[in-house]
Amino acid sequence: MNLTHRSIRSVCHFININCLRNFSSSKGIMTSSRHTNSKRIEGLDKNVWVAFTSVAADPTIVNLGQGFPDIPPPAYVKEGLANAAAVDKLNQYTRGFGHPALVKALSQVYGKVYGQQIDPFKEILVTVGGYGSLFSAMQGLVEVGDEVIIIEPFFDCYVPMVRMAGAKPILIPLRVKCNKKTNIVSSADWVLDPAELASKFTSKTKAIIINTPNNPIGKIFTRDELQMIADLCIKHDTLCISDEVYEWLIYKGHQHIKIATLPGMWDRTITISSAGKTFSVTGWKLGWSIGPEHLIKHLQTVMQNTLYTCPTPLQEAVAQGLLRDYELMGQPDCYFSSLAVELEGKRDRMAAILQDVGMSPIIPEGGYFMCVDVTSLNQDLSHMGDDEPYDYKFVKWMIKEKKLAAIPVTAFCGDASKKQFEKYIRLCFIKKDSTLDAAEAILKNWNS
Amino acid sequence: MTVCLLIKLAVILVLIMSRQLHARRIEGVDKNIWVEFTQLAADYQVVNLGQGFPDFSPPSYIQEAFCKAVNGGCSMHQYTRAFGHPPLVTILAKFFSKVVGHDIDAFEDILVTVGAYQALFCTFQALVNEGDEVIIIEPFFDCYQPMVKMAGGKAVYVPLRPVSRGKALTSADWVLSSEELASKFNSRTKAIVINTPNNPLGKVYKREELQLIADLCIKHDVVCISDEVYEWLTYDGAKHVKIASLPGMWERTVTIGSGGKTFSATGWKVGWAIGAGHILKHLKTVHQNSVYHCATAAQEAVAVGFQREYEHFGTPESYFLQLPERLQHKREKLAACLESVGLQPVLPEGGYFMIADISSVKVDLNDPSTQGEPYDYRFVKWLIKEKGLATIPVSAFYSPEHSKDFENYIRFCFVKEDSTLSSAEAILRNWSNGK
Numbered sequence: 051m052n053l054t055h056r057s058i059r060s061v062c063h064f065i066n067i068n069c070l071r072n073f074s075s076s077k078g079i080m081t082s083s084r085h086t087n088s089k090r091i092e093g094l095d096k097n098v099w100v101a102f103t104s105v106a107a108d109p110t111i112v113n114l115g116q117g118f119p120d121i122p123p124p125a126y127v128k129e130g131l132a133n134a135a136a137v138d139k140l141n142q143y144t145r146g147f148g149h150p151a152l153v154k155a156l157s158q159v160y161g162k163v164y165g166q167q168i169d170p171f172k173e174i175l176v177t178v179g180g181y182g183s184l185f186s187a188m189q190g191l192v193e194v195g196d197e198v199i200i201i202e203p204f205f206d207c208y209v210p211m212v213r214m215a216g217a218k219p220i221l222i223p224l225r226v227k228c229n230k231k232t233n234i235v236s237s238a239d240w241v242l243d244p245a246e247l248a249s250k251f252t253s254k255t256k257a258i259i260i261n262t263p264n265n266p267i268g269k270i271f272t273r274d275e276l277q278m279i280a281d282l283c284i285k286h287d288t289l290c291i292s293d294e295v296y297e298w299l300i301y302k303g304h305q306h307i308k309i310a311t312l313p314g315m316w317d318r319t320i321t322i323s324s325a326g327k328t329f330s331v332t333g334w335k336l337g338w339s340i341g342p343e344h345l346i347k348h349l350q351t352v353m354q355n356t357l358y359t360c361p362t363p364l365q366e367a368v369a370q371g372l373l374r375d376y377e378l379m380g381q382p383d384c385y386f387s388s389l390a391v392e393l394e395g396k397r398d399r400m401a402a403i404l405q406d407v408g409m410s411p412i413i414p415e416g417g418y419f420m421c422v423d424v425t426s427l428n429q430d431l432s433h434m435g436d437d438e439p440y441d442y443k444f445v446k447w448m449i450k451e452k453k454l455a456a457i458p459v460t461a462f463c464g465d466a467s468k469k470q471f472e473k474y475i476r477l478c479f480i481k482k483d484s485t486l487d488a489a490e491a492i493l494k495n496w497n498s
Numbered sequence: 499m500t501v502c503l504l505i506k507l508a509v510i511l512v513l514i515m516s517r518q519l520h521a522r523r524i525e526g527v528d529k530n531i532w533v534e535f536t537q538l539a540a541d542y543q544v545v546n547l548g549q550g551f552p553d554f555s556p557p558s559y560i561q562e563a564f565c566k567a568v569n570g571g572c573s574m575h576q577y578t579r580a581f582g583h584p585p586l587v588t589i590l591a592k593f594f595s596k597v598v599g600h601d602i603d604a605f606e607d608i609l610v611t612v613g614a615y616q617a618l619f620c621t622f623q624a625l626v627n628e629g630d631e632v633i634i635i636e637p638f639f640d641c642y643q644p645m646v647k648m649a650g651g652k653a654v655y656v657p658l659r660p661v662s663r664g665k666a667l668t669s670a671d672w673v674l675s676s677e678e679l680a681s682k683f684n685s686r687t688k689a690i691v692i693n694t695p696n697n698p699l700g701k702v703y704k705r706e707e708l709q710l711i712a713d714l715c716i717k718h719d720v721v722c723i724s725d726e727v728y729e730w731l732t733y734d735g736a737k738h739v740k741i742a743s744l745p746g747m748w749e750r751t752v753t754i755g756s757g758g759k760t761f762s763a764t765g766w767k768v769g770w771a772i773g774a775g776h777i778l779k780h781l782k783t784v785h786q787n788s789v790y791h792c793a794t795a796a797q798e799a800v801a802v803g804f805q806r807e808y809e810h811f812g813t814p815e816s817y818f819l820q821l822p823e824r825l826q827h828k829r830e831k832l833a834a835c836l837e838s839v840g841l842q843p844v845l846p847e848g849g850y851f852m853i854a855d856i857s858s859v860k861v862d863l864n865d866p867s868t869q870g871e872p873y874d875y876r877f878v879k880w881l882i883k884e885k886g887l888a889t890i891p892v893s894a895f896y897s898p899e900h901s902k903d904f905e906n907y908i909r910f911c912f913v914k915e916d917s918t919l920s921s922a923e924a925i926l927r928n929w930s931n932g933k
Contacts, residue, residue, distance in 0.1 A: 084688075084719050085625070085721055085750065085776065085777055086780075087624060087625075087780040087783065088623065088624055088625055088626055088627045088649070088780070089627055089628075090623065090627075091623070091624060091780065091783045091784055091787070094783055094787055095779070095782075095783045097786050099580065099786075099790075100580070100786070103579075103580075104579075116577065118576040118577050119572075119576065120572055120576075121572070122572050122575070123575050128568055128569065128575070131568045131795070132565055132568045132569065135561060135564050135565060135568065136561070136565075138553075138554070138555040139553075140765060141555065141556050141561070141762075141763045141764075141765045141766065142551040142552065142553075142763070142764045142765045143536075143549065143551050143764045143765055144765060145536070145540075146530075146532065146533055146536075147533075178612055178789040178792075179789065179790070179791070181788075181789055181790050181791075182788070182789050185787070185788045185789065189521065189523065189524070190520060190521060190524055191519060191520060191521055192521055193518075193521045193522060194521075194522075207787065207790070210787045211787055211788075214787050215521065287517060289519075330575075331575045331576070332575070332576045332577045333573075333574065333575045333576040333577055333578060333791075333793060333794035333795065334575065334793055334794075334795075335789070335791055335792060335793045336793075344519065345519065347528075348519065348520040348521075348524060351520075351524045351527060351528045352524060354527075354530045354532070354533060355524070355527050355530075355619070355641065355644050355645060355648055356615075356616060356619045356788070357611075357612045357613055357615050357616040357619065357767070357789070358532070358613070358615045358641070359613075359767065360612070360767065361612075361765060361766055361767045361793055361796060362765030362766075363564075363765060363766070364793060364796075
């Protein structure tokens with residue numbers, strides 16, 4: 051190496067060392083314009099949870115925001131995990147597409163639910179939560195330039211996932227039916243306009259995403275509504291991604307229907323579910339996709355190139371939990387039923403609390419959440435400026451002034467529908483009685 | 499009526515099949531050696547020196563930590579912070595700040611992922627655009643190539659080569675040519691992936707070798723992705739050097755680590771990426787749009803593990819000293835055995851694996867089901883089916899372009915109970931004696 055080269059290198063090193071000394075925190079480092087984000091994640095960095103969950107981590111705030119229980123999971127589920135972790139083999143890698151014990155248990159449970167044989171190895175994929183299944187489905191099946199229909203209000207990740215796959219989200223809102231005799235609005239009153247839905251399907255439509263029970267509204271799509279969607283899927287040769295993570299949380303008088311069981315739909319549907327929501331263990335982050343081999347194999351390809359396998363002891367524990375509840379299916383002791391009964395009580399209590407203070411909740415037919423129209427509170431938020439929808443301002447104000455956390459419903463809709471939803475906030479009611487008591491106290495004392 | 503129905507069904511089936519179902523991004527990445535070979539190892543009764551996981555238990559303190567987390571409060575079973583459980587990122591920042599020699603911000607500079615595998619995925623997806631080039635050093639952990647492909651990038655390969663033809667007794671003898679490496683960098687190069695200690699070879703890159711790579715990264719303004727999952731497993735006093743600690747490298751390196759490999763609990767799938775915030779934030783964007791959260795209890799346990807290791811760092815109680823000591827002895831045992839039966843091992847300076855040259859072994863591979871496959875694939879499958887010993891073919895760790903030149907090596911994992919290694923030994927001796 052010649053002297054000039056060595057000198058240049060020394061100077062470069064000197065400059066670099068000085069840079070490190072002066073800018074020892076990452077914030078100060080001179081950033082290269084080449085190390086920017088890839089195009090696929092352009093504009094996908096904002097996220098409603100990042101905005102609201104850290105605020106709600108304050109223990110003085112009554113948190114009805116993010117959807118997780120503050121009630122414990124069933125004891126046998128926790129025991130199952132402790133038992134699994136005690137077995138050496140279960141602390142090491144398992145089968146990539148799903149731990150054999152788990153996919154076999156899923157095959158049993160869902161074989162019964164669907165009324166058909168489900169191949170545990172070819173028709174099931176275990177993923178990191180329902181979220182991971184959604185991602186695998188998008189990455190495996192949605193092409194750049196495709197259109198994907200999403201029904202508003204929607205679980206917020208659908209849009210960024212569609213965009214990350216280079217596709218275009220096509221939004222269609224649920225709208226509240228008019229002509230109600232009473233003031234009580236149910237999630238069943240929020241419906242799709244058939245002509246409007248039909249108009250959204252084009253030759254570019256690759257898939258439609260449905261979520262039943264729906265987050266945030268709690269709507270359970272009826273057989274007729276699902277048939278309408280199915281007819282369009284078949285007519286336009288479209289796939290259906292059915293997010294059914296709340297499938298067991300169905301309240302009295304309603305029935306959860308799997309669109310994959312409608313004629314012609316098994317071959318074109320991926321059905322997604324969640325151990326976290328099924329067993330009240332959202333922190334386990336296990337979910338699964340069920341569908342025909344010719345679709346599931348593409349999700350498996352994504353899986354083997356993204357994270358390869360899910361944690362073993364957690365999968366073993368979920369398998370044990372499923373087998374236990376499989377034996378009890380249809381009986382009141384089955385957690386799938388008993389949790390729904392427990393939550394229905396909380397749902398009714400939450401609704402009563404809101405109605406007592408003059409608000410109009412949408413009574414959900416299923417799921418964890420209740421949306422409520424806050425118009426009647428007449429809260430003047432003009433001091434908070436104009437740059438956010440009303441519900442964002444309201445929730446931020448409510449967290450600060452009333453120490454009660456919720457989630458703004460416009461986080462679940464596109465720009466064009468913001469005016470339709472900006473007076474609604476979403477409350478999670480899968481909370482222990484003392485949390486609901488505290489929420490009640492805050493609401494009762496609203497005007498003091 | 500029936501005929502109409504049949505025609506209708508046929509039309510539906512044709513319609514389903516007529517448009518391409520899968521996305522183009524997953525084309526060409528559907529084959530996977532682990533799916534193929536773990537299935538085989540499961541189908542036959544084998545002594546398994548194939549896939550890289552210990553068959554002994556994780557240290558008891560970490561198992562206890564996991565149990566404690568499971569029996570802990572409600573919050574252990576619900577969502578934690580998406581980018582990493584606060585106790586975990588806090589201790590990782592504290593621990594690695596010392597090792598790297600740089601103040602790491604727990605909340606800006608770290609992302610916890612579902613294993614190091616997902617950290618790699620987030621990194622490629624976050625940084626690689628269509629047409630970007632990514633340099634991969636061969637032999638490489640197999641997932642780098644399909645991940646680069648899935649991100650639309652173009653993999654550019656540069657091989658490690660044994661220093662002299664014939665005997666290449668240790669992984670230290672496998673080196674890069676500096677001219678050849680420099681020739682791979684151009685204006686389209688977005689990143690280079692390094693893996694030290696290396697899988698499958700076991701090479702532990704020396705400071706000078708990393709400096710060579712660092713100089714090129716700085717010269718060409720390239721990101722370095724440093725896969726260091728085996729960072730604590732070095733033998734014969736070899737020192738693991740973090741490229742991120744070299745001058746000018748912190749701001750352009752993503753360093754990837756693994757709780758699974760660190761604590762011998764591969765089934766927990768807790769990994770992380772550490773690097774400058776302006777790069778990590780893009781990995782976070784991918785993470786929040788793909789899995790969003792990682793399991794809470796496992797993160798809590800790994801945090802407790804690191805806290806304990808922080809307190810015992812450098813002392814004889816440190817698992818990070820005890821494990822490599824244990825593995826060193828296993829490494830010797832396996833190497834001696836392979837030599838004694840005419841296989842030529844390359845002694846690894848670090849990691850879980852040892853590769854061995856099978857050229858001198860002649861077998862009649864008459865299995866028609868493996869006709870047309872690379873020699874080492876056929877050999878490994880024969881070894882599984884006929885001898886009940888599982889290994890992994892090394893050509894799987896080479897690019898499609900170069901794999902033909904490396905069909906004479908197979909990979910053994912020696913992170914196994916002595917009894918497992920003894921069983922493998924018995925199989926090999928019997929086979930050798932039976933010739």
